[in-house]
Amino acid sequence: MTSTRTLAAAAVALVLAAGTAAARDLTITSWGGAYQAAQRQLYFEPFQKETGIKLVEDTWDGGIGVLRTKAQGTPVWDLVQVETDELEMGCEEGILEPLDWAALGGKDKFLPAAVHECGVGAIVWATILAYDGGKFPTGGPRSWADFFDTQKFPGKRGLRKGPRQALEFATMAQGVPPAKVYEALRAPGGVDKAFAKLDSIKKDLIFWEAGAQPPQLLASGEVVMTSAYNGRITAANRQDKRNFKIAWDAGFVYQIDSWVILKNSPKKAEAFKFVQYVTRPENQAKLPALIPYGPTHVDGGKLVPAEFAVEIPSSPQNLPHGLFFDASFWVENLEKLNERFNAWAAQR
Amino acid sequence: MATTAVAELRRALRRAERRKNLGGLVLALPLTAFLVVFFLLPILGMLAKAVDNHELATAMPRSAEVLRSWRGLGPPPEPVVAIVASELREAHVRRQSALVAQRLNREQAGWRNLILSTARRLPESPQGSWLETLVALDPQWGEPAIWAGLRRAAQPWTDIFLLAAVDLQRDDHDAIVRVPPDQAIYLDILVRTFWISGLVTLFCLILGYPLAYLLASLPERWANPLLILVLLPFWTSLLVRTAAWIVLLQREGVVNDFLLRAGLLAEPVALVFNRTGVLVAMTHVLLPFMVLPLYSVMRGIPLSLTRAALSLGATPFSAFRKVYLPLSMPGVAAGCLLVFILALGYYITPALVGGAADQMISYFVAFFTLQTANWGMAAALATLLLLATLLLYWLYARLVGIERLRLG
Numbered sequence: 001m002t003s004t005r006t007l008a009a010a011a012v013a014l015v016l017a018a019g020t021a022a023a024r025d026l027t028i029t030s031w032g033g034a035y036q037a038a039q040r041q042l043y044f045e046p047f048q049k050e051t052g053i054k055l056v057e058d059t060w061d062g063g064i065g066v067l068r069t070k071a072q073g074t075p076v077w078d079l080v081q082v083e084t085d086e087l088e089m090g091c092e093e094g095i096l097e098p099l100d101w102a103a104l105g106g107k108d109k110f111l112p113a114a115v116h117e118c119g120v121g122a123i124v125w126a127t128i129l130a131y132d133g134g135k136f137p138t139g140g141p142r143s144w145a146d147f148f149d150t151q152k153f154p155g156k157r158g159l160r161k162g163p164r165q166a167l168e169f170a171t172m173a174q175g176v177p178p179a180k181v182y183e184a185l186r187a188p189g190g191v192d193k194a195f196a197k198l199d200s201i202k203k204d205l206i207f208w209e210a211g212a213q214p215p216q217l218l219a220s221g222e223v224v225m226t227s228a229y230n231g232r233i234t235a236a237n238r239q240d241k242r243n244f245k246i247a248w249d250a251g252f253v254y255q256i257d258s259w260v261i262l263k264n265s266p267k268k269a270e271a272f273k274f275v276q277y278v279t280r281p282e283n284q285a286k287l288p289a290l291i292p293y294g295p296t297h298v299d300g301g302k303l304v305p306a307e308f309a310v311e312i313p314s315s316p317q318n319l320p321h322g323l324f325f326d327a328s329f330w331v332e333n334l335e336k337l338n339e340r341f342n343a344w345a346a347q348r
Numbered sequence: 349m350a351t352t353a354v355a356e357l358r359r360a361l362r363r364a365e366r367r368k369n370l371g372g373l374v375l376a377l378p379l380t381a382f383l384v385v386f387f388l389l390p391i392l393g394m395l396a397k398a399v400d401n402h403e404l405a406t407a408m409p410r411s412a413e414v415l416r417s418w419r420g421l422g423p424p425p426e427p428v429v430a431i432v433a434s435e436l437r438e439a440h441v442r443r444q445s446a447l448v449a450q451r452l453n454r455e456q457a458g459w460r461n462l463i464l465s466t467a468r469r470l471p472e473s474p475q476g477s478w479l480e481t482l483v484a485l486d487p488q489w490g491e492p493a494i495w496a497g498l499r500r501a502a503q504p505w506t507d508i509f510l511l512a513a514v515d516l517q518r519d520d521h522d523a524i525v526r527v528p529p530d531q532a533i534y535l536d537i538l539v540r541t542f543w544i545s546g547l548v549t550l551f552c553l554i555l556g557y558p559l560a561y562l563l564a565s566l567p568e569r570w571a572n573p574l575l576i577l578v579l580l581p582f583w584t585s586l587l588v589r590t591a592a593w594i595v596l597l598q599r600e601g602v603v604n605d606f607l608l609r610a611g612l613l614a615e616p617v618a619l620v621f622n623r624t625g626v627l628v629a630m631t632h633v634l635l636p637f638m639v640l641p642l643y644s645v646m647r648g649i650p651l652s653l654t655r656a657a658l659s660l661g662a663t664p665f666s667a668f669r670k671v672y673l674p675l676s677m678p679g680v681a682a683g684c685l686l687v688f689i690l691a692l693g694y695y696i697t698p699a700l701v702g703g704a705a706d707q708m709i710s711y712f713v714a715f716f717t718l719q720t721a722n723w724g725m726a727a728a729l730a731t732l733l734l735l736a737t738l739l740l741y742w743l744y745a746r747l748v749g750i751e752r753l754r755l756g
Contacts, residue, residue: 064720065719065720065721065722066721068450092446092464093449094446156618161704205704207704220598220600221599222600331461332461336457339457342715343532346536346537346704346705347536
């Protein structure tokens with residue numbers, strides 16, 4: 001009896017011990033796929049070589065709730081690349097460490113939108129309208145109105161699951177110019193109109209969650225056009241020799257992703273060292289050659305070779321069609337609209 | 349004399365029996381301990397999470413106390429408001445206002461901002477009354493809704509998650525009402541979960557019964573290798589099998605390609621990211637769970653019985669219907685129950701091959717756990733699924749009879 005109990009206790013102890021790894025390596029979480037592959041080649045591996053700090057990677061698809069879960073107790077992640085609204089909310093809720101800006105070279109060295117108490121800009125990226133050039137020999141969609149026009153362009157469409165960017169695009173599709181989109185969404189009934197627009201093509205929508213999915217959906221012919229992160233489309237063209245097109249002039253939403261360190265991270269010092277490494281202008285400028293996301297360091301922007309600069313959202317020919325993601329609108333409305341979007345998507 | 353000997357013998361027998369039982373119990377002890385620690389306790393923990401309401405009491409203890417004893421509609425009397433306002437400010441300084449904000453946001457999406465922005469801007473002392481100060485910061489503080497919400501958050505336990513799981517909520521008078529139709533999704537999803545599971549069970553039975561019959565009627569040296577083929581899918585990860593279905597069923601996938609080339613289709617049809625994909629993939633994944641109990645029961649049915657029926661003049665069909673089918677029913681019952689209950693909890697397959705309107709209840713449990721960290725809601729949905737499953741099991745036991753189940 002006693003020996004059985006000891007045995008059982010020992011077994012339980014063993015299982016519990018296996019679950020709690022004693023000392024873990026610096027853990028960096030990014031967005032997976034072609035983007036993280038580029039980061040691995042340019043930042044993760046050279047950083048380990050240069051500093052001797054070992055790091056492990058994880059992947060996520062965003063969400064403030066995920067951050068909250070990961071930040072509980074001793075966090076299992078140290079560094080995370082987050083979107084602007086997650087940065088704002090996470091900082092306000094006290095789950096992110098404030099950054100030492102002096103050690104990053106000073107706030108004036110970065111684009112104003114890349115500077116935050118708890119985060120520093122990692123990349124400038126965009127959600128764009130993409131399609132397979134081969135599928136439209138007579139010319140593809142040229143506007144978000146075309147995206148919502150299943151008569152003119154029959155077939156399924158891919159859209160990121162959740163209200164972010166979807167509502168912006170649905171508003172642009174009603175003929176609202178990019179600069180007026182948030183004004184329209186804040187106006188009474190603006191969100192209702194956007195949902196009604198989404199509802200008009202609901203049966204033709206396929207929702208994606210991970211950034212790696214849109215190029216796959218296009219490649220397999222599952223959708224004829226899709227919203228996508230711009231870099232994934234260019235990467236698919238370069239690496240898999242696809243003929244995907246980006247309709248820059250249809251309008252796009254661009255935003256800045258930031259590096260943040262989770263509160264109480266046991267690897268805070270190492271994490272900050274990585275942030276310093278990755279935000280060096282010469283390191284930021286290497287990224288567009290692999291995947292066209294723009295630098296947030298002012299000097300980094302100048303170092304990007306001209307041939308790659310045209311493909312980043314902030315290039316002079318692309319920028320006029322862009323809409324800068326309004327974090328304050330989303331911080332204010334995200335949870336309410338998430339709930340509404342989920343209920344809408346789950347109903348037939 | 350004889351009676352005492354019998355009694356003695358009986359006692360000895362009972363003692364031996366008890367020793368044997370005790371031995372069995374000791375042997376089962378590790379498993380029992382394992383089940384209690386890793387199965388029963390987590391389930392109880394989950395049930396507790398569904399009614400957990402500690403946030404306000406943790407961050408603003410005095411407010412929780414006064415709000416509990418306050419009755420009525422609309423902004424409460426000034427002393428209560430004063431305690432709430434000053435404690436909200438203190439909570440902000442201690443960086444605990446986010447806890448309150450998250451809890452209130454469960455009552456109504458959007459209250460997170462109300463709490464956080466108010467906490468940030470609250471002055472140390474009121475301008476006029478505390479209520480006027482709050483209303484000046486945000487007019488919502490003058491309305492009954494937020495105060496009713498705070499009172500609900502102040503209680504030791506909450507039922508909002510359990511109510512929300514069946515599309516109900518509490519209004520400003522704390523009466524139970526239906527949620528607005530554009531938010532009512534969980535009952536639909538529960539029905540959908542049962543419907544999909546039922547269809548998958550039916551398809552598994554239709555496909556599995558003849559297969560099991562074939563296997564049972566073959567000589568063993570043929571049946572065994574074929575049985576291994578049935579088990580083969582278990583050697584591949586569920587994720588891989590599901591991903592393989594995407595490759596097969598997608599628009600330019602193998603199935604569509606074949607049908608187009610064969611001239612059976614003019615246009616590729618949508619087979620994946622919709623209900624069709626979910627049913628096909630789930631039926632495939634769960635088929636072995638139907639075949640195995642059927643096979644083991646059918647193996648025990650002597651073929652001579654059907655032959656006897658035939659020799660007595662029954663048609664092959666009536667011999668099957670009147671002799672073989674009733675004898676195989678325990679296997680059918682076991683297979684159906686097994687497949688149905690496994691299907692109820694399916695998550696990854698519908699998530700990968702289904703569309704947004706094909707997700708089952710587990711998807712939402714995962715969504716609330718992983719995406720929004722709303723564990724109350726996740727626990728409430730899981731509880732709902734557990735209760736519905738138990739109810740169904742009870743009904744099944746009443747209708748079919750659990751003693752008729754045979755897994756082998």
